[in-house]
Amino acid sequence: MLKTATLDQIAYELYKAEKNVYEVTKFVDQYPELTVETAYDIQDKLIELKCQHEQTTISGRKLGLTSKAKQQMMGVHEPSYGVLLANMELNAQLPISLKSLIHPKIEPEIAFVFKQDLLGPVITVAQVLEATDYIVPAMEIIDSRYLNFNFTLPDVIADNSSSSRYIVSSHKYAVDEVDLVNMGCIFKQNNEIFATSTAGSIMGHPARAIAWMANKLIARGQHILAGDVVLSGALTGSATMHAGDCFTVSFDGIESLTVRVDQ
Ligand code: OOG
Numbered sequence: 619m620l621k622t623a624t625l626d627q628i629a630y631e632l633y634k635a636e637k638n639v640y641e642v643t644k645f646v647d648q649y650p651e652l653t654v655e656t657a658y659d660i661q662d663k664l665i666e667l668k669c670q671h672e673q674t675t676i677s678g679r680k681l682g683l684t685s686k687a688k689q690q691m692m693g694v695h696e697p698s699y700g701v702l703l704a705n706m707e708l709n710a711q712l713p714i715s716l717k718s719l720i721h722p723k724i725e726p727e728i729a730f731v732f733k734q735d736l737l738g739p740v741i742t743v744a745q746v747l748e749a750t751d752y753i754v755p756a757m758e759i760i761d762s763r764y765l766n767f768n769f770t771l772p773d774v775i776a777d778n779s780s781s782s783r784y785i786v787s788s789h790k791y792a793v794d795e796v797d798l799v800n801m802g803c804i805f806k807q808n809n810e811i812f813a814t815s816t817a818g819s820i821m822g823h824p825a826r827a828i829a830w831m832a833n834k835l836i837a838r839g840q841h842i843l844a845g846d847v848v849l850s851g852a853l854t855g856s857a858t859m860h861a862g863d864c865f866t867v868s869f870d871g872i873e874s875l876t877v878r879v880d881q
């Protein structure tokens with residue numbers, strides 16, 4: 619068992635690495651006894667630190683490693699989740715600055731925005747869909763605080779599942795307007811196809827990933843709440859971001875979302 623002081627220390631190391639834009643070595647090397655449950659305790663402490671010091675609040679949740687493409691890319695074969703904070707949201711109309719980021723990557727996502735709390739005791743896929751206000755095309759910028767994006771499952775969980783920034787489209791769709799299993803996705807970097815996928819690549823249906831997380835949260839006394847934005851996980855591998863790059867995600871039959879990186 620790791621001591622509370624050690625968990626506080628790890629959370630603080632991760633907080634400083636993000637704030638001062640540097641990489642740290644993964645903590646499992648130093649603390650092989652770090653478990654998934656303990657890693658979520660560290661994540662909670664990290665979020666508390668960020669809310670306090672950055673005067674921000676929770677705006678939603680994110681899932682990570684929910685598609686085979688991402689699991690294979692990162693060598694971690696189970697999903698994780700994390701917290702989205704209001705100050706992580708970027709406006710799609712404005713160029714993205716890489717200045718405060720370590721080694722950012724970007725990935726296509728489907729975001730669900732909730733109109734009802736998911737309180738449980740057990741959440742089903744049908745309940746996730748009922749509680750959803752709308753879905754929107756989205757992109758997530760991930761920026762692992764670990765050296766070379768190298769981590770194990772407990773490491774990435776402690777690091778709030780690599781979350782850094784997110785962008786959501788202003789075009790909203792009801793869950794029954796889109797086919798959340800077969801809808802195709804094309805992710806482009808500088809107008810060339812980077813990768814393709816389908817909505818069902820996320821655990822068969824993105825709402826299944828959200829139900830999985832909702833039940834994990836309930837077990838920890840936490841909940842998806844009305845107004846929350848939830849990223850269901852990247853549908854493809856992530857792309858390294860360079861100055862001047864442009865990224866577009868297009869889903870079948872709905873408006874695409876494009877973002878540009880500052881020169
Ligand atoms: C972990 C976060 C993964 C996703 O959508 O799969 C993630 C990572 O790849 O660094 O956000």
Ligand code: MG
Nearest residue numbers: 682758851852
């Ligand atoms: Mg993601």
